[in-house]
Amino acid sequence: xxxxxxxxxxxxxxxxxxxxxxxxxxxxxxxxxxxxxxxxxxxxxxxxxxxxxxxxxxxxxxxxxxxxxxxxxxxxxxxxxxxxxxxxxxxxxxxxxxxxxxxxxxxxxxxxxxxxxxxxxxxxxxxxxxxxxxxxxxxxxxxxxxxxxxxxxxxxxxxxxxxxxxxxxxxxxxxxxxxxxxxxxxxxxxxxxxxxxxxxxxxxxxxxxxxxxxxxxxxxxxxxxxx
Amino acid sequence: xxxxxxxxxxxxxxxxxxxxxxxxxxxxxxxxxxxxxxxxxxxxxxxxxxxxxxxxxxxxxxxxxxxxxxxxxxxxxxxxxxxxxxxxxxxxxxxxxxxxxxxxxxxxxxxxxxxxxxxxxxxxxxxxxxxxxxxxxxxxxxxxxxxxxxxxxxxxxxxxxxxxxxxxxxxxxxxxxxxxxxxxxxxxxxxxxxxxxxxxxxxxxxxxxxxxxxxxxxxxxxxxxxxxxxxxxxxxxxxxxxxxxxxxxxxxxxxxxxxxxxxxxxxxxxxxxxxxxxxxxxxxxxxxxxxxxxxxxxxxxxxxxxxxxxxxxxxxxxxxxxxxxxxxxxxxxxxxxxxxxxxxxxxxxxxxxxxxxxxxxxxxxxxxxxxxxxxxxxxxxxxxxxxxxxxxxxxxxxxxxxxxxxxxxxxxxx
Numbered sequence: 030x031x032x033x034x035x036x037x038x039x040x041x042x043x044x045x046x047x048x049x050x051x052x053x054x055x056x057x058x059x060x061x062x063x064x065x066x067x068x069x070x071x072x073x074x075x076x077x078x079x080x081x082x083x084x085x086x087x088x089x090x091x092x093x094x095x096x097x098x099x100x101x102x103x104x105x106x107x108x109x110x111x112x113x114x115x116x117x118x119x120x121x122x123x124x125x126x127x128x129x130x131x132x133x134x135x136x137x138x139x140x141x142x143x144x145x146x147x148x149x150x151x152x153x154x155x156x157x158x159x160x161x162x163x164x165x166x167x168x169x170x171x172x173x174x175x176x177x178x179x180x181x182x183x184x185x186x187x188x189x190x191x192x193x194x195x196x197x198x199x200x201x202x203x204x205x206x207x208x209x210x211x212x213x214x215x216x217x218x219x220x221x222x223x224x225x226x227x228x229x230x231x232x233x234x235x236x237x238x239x240x241x242x243x244x245x246x247x248x249x250x251x252x253x254x255x256x
Numbered sequence: 257x258x259x260x261x262x263x264x265x266x267x268x269x270x271x272x273x274x275x276x277x278x279x280x281x282x283x284x285x286x287x288x289x290x291x292x293x294x295x296x297x298x299x300x301x302x303x304x305x306x307x308x309x310x311x312x313x314x315x316x317x318x319x320x321x322x323x324x325x326x327x328x329x330x331x332x333x334x335x336x337x338x339x340x341x342x343x344x345x346x347x348x349x350x351x352x353x354x355x356x357x358x359x360x361x362x363x364x365x366x367x368x369x370x371x372x373x374x375x376x377x378x379x380x381x382x383x384x385x386x387x388x389x390x391x392x393x394x395x396x397x398x399x400x401x402x403x404x405x406x407x408x409x410x411x412x413x414x415x416x417x418x419x420x421x422x423x424x425x426x427x428x429x430x431x432x433x434x435x436x437x438x439x440x441x442x443x444x445x446x447x448x449x450x451x452x453x454x455x456x457x458x459x460x461x462x463x464x465x466x467x468x469x470x471x472x473x474x475x476x477x478x479x480x481x482x483x484x485x486x487x488x489x490x491x492x493x494x495x496x497x498x499x500x501x502x503x504x505x506x507x508x509x510x511x512x513x514x515x516x517x518x519x520x521x522x523x524x525x526x527x528x529x530x531x532x533x534x535x536x537x538x539x540x541x542x543x544x545x546x547x548x549x550x551x552x553x554x555x556x557x558x559x560x561x562x563x564x565x566x567x568x569x570x571x572x573x574x575x576x577x578x579x580x581x582x583x584x585x586x587x588x589x590x591x592x593x594x595x596x597x598x599x600x601x602x603x604x605x606x607x608x609x610x611x612x613x614x615x616x617x618x619x620x621x622x623x624x625x626x627x628x629x630x631x632x633x634x635x636x637x638x639x640x641x642x643x644x645x646x647x648x649x650x651x652x653x654x655x656x657x658x659x660x661x662x663x664x665x666x667x668x669x670x
Contacts, residue, residue: 075667084572085663105576112574119666123569127266137573139259185573197666 030096031057032225033193038080038090040073040248050076051248054090058227060192063219065236065256066229068245074229075197077245081227082115082195083107095192112141116186120198122178124170130157130181131166137188156184160214176207183214194218196228200235212238260579263570264586267559274555275591281548282595282642283602289541289638290603294628295610296537300530302627307519310403310461312492313501315522316508317515318351324513350487357491357512366496367504370397371488373478378444379425379471381433388429388469390443392478392488401494404459404472410437411457413472420474422456426467430458443473445481453477462622542641549645552591556584557653567657568665581658588650592643599642600635 034057042048051073058064066074079085081092083099091100094114099107124133134153138144144152157166160180170178179199186194196215200208212235219226219240228239236242237256244252268275329337351357354371361369373392378385395416399405405413409427416422423441435441437455444450453473460467479485493508495501501518509516520527560567567580611628 079663079666082572084666105578108571108574108576110574111572115574117572119569123565123666125263125266125566125569127263127270136259136570140573140575140579189574 031059031093032095033058033081033227034093035077035081036091036093038077038092039088040076040080040085041088049248051080051245054080054248054250056243056250056253058193058225060225061219061223063216063226063238063240064228064243065239065241066227066243066245067231067236068251069231072245073248074231074245076248078195078197078227078229082117083111112137113189114191114193116189116191116194118179118182118186118194118196118199120201122170122175122182124178124181124185126170129167129169130162130173130184133170133181134184134188137185141189143189153184153188156187157181160184161210174207176203176210179203179207179211180214183211187218192224194224194226196226198229198231200230200232208232208235260582261586261590264583264590267563267583268555268587268590271555271559274558278548278551278555278591279595279598281551282545282591282646283599285541285545285548285645286596286599286638286642287603287606288544289641290600290634291606291610292537292541293634293638294603294607294630295626296534297631297634298627298629300534301629303526303530307523308498311519311522312401313495313498313519314493314505314508315517316351316357316491316493316512317517318349318487318489319515320513321509321515348484348487350484350489351491351514354488354491357514360511361491361493361508366500367493368397368400368495369491369493370394370401371475372490372492373475373482373484373488374490375478375482376446377471377481379429379433380442380444381435381439384433386429386433386468388425388471390445390478390481391470391472392475392482393472394475398472401492404461407459407461409458409460411455413457415456416472416474419454419456420477421453422473423453424457424459424472425455426470427458427460428464428467429469429471430455432468443471443481445483447481447483449481449483451477451481460622462624545641545645548595548642549649551649552588552646553649553652555591556587556650557656559587560584560653560657563657564660564665567660568662571660571662572666577658580660581654584654584657585647585650588646588654589643591650592646595646596639596642600639603635603638 035054038054039052040050042050054077066077068074076085080087083092091098093099094110099110102110125136128136131150131153134156135149138149138152154166157163160183162177162180162184165173165177173181194215199215200211203211215226215228216238218224228235230236239256241255242252243250326339326342328339350373358369358371361367371394375390377388377390379388393402395413398413411424413424416424423443425435425441430436435455437458439455440452441455442450442452475488479487495504498519502520505516505518505521570580607628607630610626613626614623615626616623
């Protein structure tokens with residue numbers, strides 16, 4: 030069963046001339062599956078990701094997370110689902126500059142409030158060490174390289190141990206070496222940690238490493254096939 | 257530390273200079289509010305205390321508030337009564353049967369009353385003369401209804417009891433006429449009668465006009481001098497609670513008919529001036545805090561604008577709209593509370609400094625200290641006003657922050 034599913038998902042931006050971002054999308058991602066969402070610029074890749082990640086509301090259709098419909102949830106309930114079940118990684122790391130790496134990673138855990146302070150510190154430290162940042166725990170984002178910052182952002186996305194990881198061009202701002210490292214991390218999250226991982230990318234190399242490709246054109250699925 | 261409070265704190269720390277300027281506005285606003293309010297309230301309380309202490313709480317005067325009706329008109333209220341050639345009874349002016357009135361007043365436990373006969377007179381010494389207000393008093397009652405005893409610099413009211421032909425004069429008058437205790441003073445009444453009195457006491461209230469133009473003699477001697485036997489033209493009353501004066505004056509006037517004026521009624525014009533002064537004062541000092549609140553609005557609004565991306569990422573993590581609003585409201589609260597915590601002691605220091613200032617206003621012979629009120633109310637008002645202003649200033653940007661749509665920000669990237 031898919032951990033996250035889109036049912037006839039449509040998003041139209043209202044206005045004098047309504048703009049269709051995505052239209053009638055049916056797709057699902059299972060646990061342990063690593064999926065690339067790709068397509069030309071303006072095809073609706075990021076829009077689909079934001080809809081799946083409950084950051085945007087569909088004009089019609091529904092998103093199911095672990096079989097539960099999201100359309101009936103209010104903003105607070107959607108925020109809680111994001112906090113507990115979803116981890117986001119963006120093209121830019123978007124770390125909070127006033128906080129150290131470990132504080133950034135602990136932030137979602139603090140908001141969820143299910144762990145003690147010691148448990149949070151331990152988990153954040155483990156996550157950062159696993160991602161090769163053991164020596165950078167107390168550095169501020171401005172003291173980290175782009176690749177290091179992106180790995181901190183990945184650690185933050187994993188903080189509450191979400192079942193679903195959504196990434197929007199996570200390697201788009203990295204050099205080749207850092208990009209390879211991050212791609213490996215995502216594959217590990219899917220294959221070894223059995224999370225559902227969806228990555229928006231237009232990098233051919235990255236797409237080739239995923240299990241399945243959803244290709245969008247003009248907001249519609251053109252291709253949804255195994256790699 | 258609470259997570260949201262921690263984020264708010266870090267935001268402010270990250271903008272130390274802007275935050276410092278904002279908090280400085282609140283600090284100065286609170287301090288000036290306290291300094292000015294304490295001075296205004298202090299001077300008002302001092303003024304009222306002087307009024308209440310130094311003046312009678314109620315003065316019964318030998319006149320009627322409205323013209324008295326003829327008995328015939330009273331009997332035939334609905335009748336068409338016309339009286340012609342009414343000839344007023346020619347009798348000495350004053351309160352009739354004042355002793356009975358006094359007896360009735362003194363029947364109340366909380367009332368102290370004493371009759372006086374006050375009239376203008378001329379005092380002469382060494383070729384110099386001065387017009388004065390001569391007050392005939394009952395020396396035995398003086399300590400109950402007057403404060404003049406507290407201001408005696410030579411002699412005492414009791415000396416007037418011992419020597420019924422004595423007179424007590426003000427220090428300024430004594431200086432101007434080169435008089436001292438034990439000297440004789442010639443007093444001429446408006447009736448033309450002239451009598452000599454021995455100076456048995458000298459007072460100094462600090463009010464130059466009063467010290468120059470007021471003198472006290474025994475009531476009986478005043479009645480003889482002014483040719484008004486068994487008359488008093490005022491009954492002065494002190495109450496245990498001065499704020500009962502208005503009601504008791506109305507009750508007394510209703511009962512005896514003579515005009516009874518409470519200290520509140522006598523000073524109504526001054527009180528309304530004080531009220532207007534207070535409104536102006538609170539408006540001005542509040543304006544300082546309002547300007548300070550604009551500073552807070554500015555800094556939080558800037559933070560909200562700069563932190564759109566962080567707000568979006570916090571929302572994407574799972575922070576709720578209310579959480580985001582709280583972060584920025586906390587910033588307002590931190591600036592407001594911080595401003596109060598420093599502003600209140602600074603204001604207290606300013607109040608202490610003002611209380612040490614000595615000055616000699618016109619018409620006052622002795623230097624006085626600025627009257628400062630140390631009441632808790634103004635501290636509470638200043639702190640509350642600063643906090644409310646800070647929170648209101650934070651509310652608008654906080655609301656704006658709460659409504660940030662993460663998708664719109666995240667699409668834009670950097």
